[in-house]
Amino acid sequence: MLWQPDESNECSRRMSHTLLLFDIDGTLILSGGAGLRALNQTFHELFQVQDAFAGITTAGRTDGEIIDEALRQNQITSTEAVLVEIQRRYEGRFAEEIQLPGPRKGIMPGVEDLLKFLSVRRNVTLGLLTGNFQSTAKIKLDYFGLSHYFLCGAYGSDALHRNALVDIAKQRAKLRGIEILSARDILIVGDTPLDVACARAAGSKMAAVATGQFDVVALEKAGAEIALEDLRDRQPFLELLEEP
Numbered sequence: 001m002l003w004q005p006d007e008s009n010e011c012s013r014r015m016s017h018t019l020l021l022f023d024i025d026g027t028l029i030l031s032g033g034a035g036l037r038a039l040n041q042t043f044h045e046l047f048q049v050q051d052a053f054a055g056i057t058t059a060g061r062t063d064g065e066i067i068d069e070a071l072r073q074n075q076i077t078s079t080e081a082v083l084v085e086i087q088r089r090y091e092g093r094f095a096e097e098i099q100l101p102g103p104r105k106g107i108m109p110g111v112e113d114l115l116k117f118l119s120v121r122r123n124v125t126l127g128l129l130t131g132n133f134q135s136t137a138k139i140k141l142d143y144f145g146l147s148h149y150f151l152c153g154a155y156g157s158d159a160l161h162r163n164a165l166v167d168i169a170k171q172r173a174k175l176r177g178i179e180i181l182s183a184r185d186i187l188i189v190g191d192t193p194l195d196v197a198c199a200r201a202a203g204s205k206m207a208a209v210a211t212g213q214f215d216v217v218a219l220e221k222a223g224a225e226i227a228l229e230d231l232r233d234r235q236p237f238l239e240l241l242e243e244p
Contacts, residue, residue, distance in 0.1 A: 018125070019185060021188045022190075023131075026212025029144050032103055034100065087157075114234060152178070162195070184203070191209050193214065205225060205240055208220075209228050
């Protein structure tokens with residue numbers, strides 16, 4: 001059975017909420033390159049290909065998209081059985097690699113304090129919108145001790161493209177008794193132009209943070225309503241959260 005975030009009684013009450021959907025990599029945490037190492041190991045073990053993901057852009061994309069491009073780039077036929085085995089092997093390798101040191105590995109500045117602050121607000125529900133497979137999302141958040149903050153979410157194992165994940169997250173919130181009355185009752189938090197594009201496509205609010213590969217200027221240019229150096233800059237974030 002795949003991991004689901006905690007479905008507490010608080011989340012089950014039917015009331016109007018703002019649903020905050022957080023990206024993981026570059027927004028909440030950095031895993032120190034564990035994901036790329038695990039993917040390269042997986043392709044080497046299964047297909048005897050070295051550095052299968054060289055030159056492939058990963059920021060903001062789903063795991064499925066990234067793997068699909070690596071298969072095409074290395075002229076490997078994609079089948080359902082192949083994809084299942086890649087995911088299974090990748091999860092195992094990632095669980096090992098996340099334990100190792102790496103560059104810029106850790107929780108991003110301001111994240112823990114902000115999550116603690118938001119988690120006690122009755123009109124706010126914290127969720128995830130991430131390109132990670134659901135299983136690897138759990139591994140990452142468990143490792144950094146953040147899993148308990150998130151009550152629902154949508155993952156790269158749910159859809160190939162990020163833009164499809166907002167509706168999935170909304171549906172899962174509704175199953176937990178959370179009424180999302182309009183697109184502006186959703187606030188997406190991410191660190192890439194693809195996160196921004198996802199929010200714009202959904203008509204949702206967007207708070208971008210420059211803790212990944214893109215700076216504030218690039219995120220503003222992509223169309224983020226606010227772009228912050230990091231989540232220690234709480235006031236603009238809260239003002240956007242409260243904006244009708």
